[in-house]
Amino acid sequence: MKGLLVKDFYMMIGYCRSFLLVSVVFIGLFVVEPSNFFFLLMLCIMLGMLPTTLLSYDEREHWNVYSQVFPISKAQYVSAKYLIGLLCTILAAAVVATSCLVRFEAVSLIPLLCISLVCSLIPAALLLPLSFRFGTEKARYLYFVFMSLAAFVGAFLISGGDDAGGRSVLIPMMNWIVPLLSTGAVVLYGASWLLSITWYRRREV
């Protein structure tokens, strides 16, 4: 397991540099103008996608096959990706918290943290089982559907507000919907983890 995490760490350093640049731009957009919080959430979604991106690299370079010659179980292989997902979620939360504090937006901190949790956990929870079951190529179709939906919802929320990019619509809802969604995202992530292990054990690569 540790070997897999070390390997994914090297992969992130190697292949995800452009991701760092995009992150800086998105954080900057939020810090300059808080109505751009949608970009911050996009960053959380992107971080949530990182385990699937790593899995896609594994398939492209045939590591998913080669790793099976080592003393690594399929459950460990799956779990490594979910642990990376959790680390990404923590990172997303840290980015959101830092950005809010830089902007002195402490009131929005808890709701935004909850939303960041939802945005980073749900994409991984949906995509990872499909990727482990069918391969990332097929799962990518779902990724596009999900991203389109996320963009649509984001655009709707922003255009629906009369001030500050829709925050007047969002903030009252956050009191109850967002914590509920956050809890649901955590439960979904756990269920997705178990499902991925079950599916990947059955899969012959």
Added chain:
Amino acid sequence: MNALEIKNLQKSYGDFTLGPLNLTLPSGCVMGLIGENGAGKSTTMKLILDMIHPDAGSIQILGQNNQVNIKAIKEDMGVMLDEVGLPGYLTPGQVGRIMASAFRNWDSEVYEGYLRRFSLPENKRFKEFSRGMKMKLGIAVALSHHAKLLLLDEATSGLDPVVRDEVVELIMEFTRQEDHAALISSHIVSDLEKCCDYIAFLQKGKLLLCEEKDRLKERYGMLRCSRERLLELDGTAVIGKRESPYGIEAIVDRTKVPAGLELGPVDIEELFVVMSRQEGSA
């Protein structure tokens, strides 16, 4: 103890069926698994590694059932597939650190020794390596954790003769220890002939034969004669033949031809080609 025991192993994919396959590889020996492309060599390797699930049969590796605790068994196995699936971004140095976390018995000194021996730069990215260098790194990984059983699946295909010879030399070095064994699949028969004690022929998923290499050479001989002379022999003695305007070259079973008949030696490659053709036309 046997390093590997395969009993009644079967696996079907659509119109291809492997087995029932029975193989035994004693410790201290090297077995060559020979077969054309699609004969079932890689399927056999994947079944041994539990990468795919058998329809029937059992596999014992170093005395343990591979369905029970393959993770622990793999600690004692060095494996190289036809493609070394390391991420292109990684350097041999990084690979070493990953493997040190993956294997309990990883020996960094041995690994670094192989890197030096193969002249593999520690800080060069894997994607910048030639195929030969990639395979050498794969071998270094497979041999640096004190494995007892080595599995090589088409490890020499696509390599130039010099590198292939180095690989063969390494296999021979590895099996000098009594408790070490190796199963090597390849369709480059000449490489296997150099280092194998046992030869197993796979053809369309079926095991045509599995015998000691020396016994195969003792048992079969090459007969060069006319068509008329060949017809005088017992039909079951002729394993296969090749006709040319100058006569016939036939591989025959020495036990079934009259004593005193002049027979030349037969190499494993000729035997494999002839048997494959014979089976293919049957």
